[in-house]
Amino acid sequence: MTQTAPTPSPTAFPPPETIHVTDHRVACDGGGGALGHPRVFLELGEAGQATCPYCDRLFVLDGERH
Numbered sequence: 572m573t574q575t576a577p578t579p580s581p582t583a584f585p586p587p588e589t590i591h592v593t594d595h596r597v598a599c600d601g602g603g604g605a606l607g608h609p610r611v612f613l614e615l616g617e618a619g620q621a622t623c624p625y626c627d628r629l630f631v632l633d634g635e636r637h
């Protein structure tokens with residue numbers, strides 16, 4: 572069967588934020604409030620970035636540490 576991509580949400584999600592952090596391990600809870608979600612810990616790893624599976628925020632390792 573052929574289906575066109577559904578557009579379920581009348582209201583688009585806000586564009587994901589990019590959060591600059593200085594640690595390889597960060598916690599995200601969506602910022603709290605109505606947009607919050609259960610707190611998750613993200614490992615930035617070697618790539619130096621990770622995306623929150625809940626709110627799609629992109630965490631980017633910032634800084635000059637080696």
Ligand SMILES: [Zn+2]
Nearest residue numbers: 599601623626
């Ligand atoms: Zn999040």
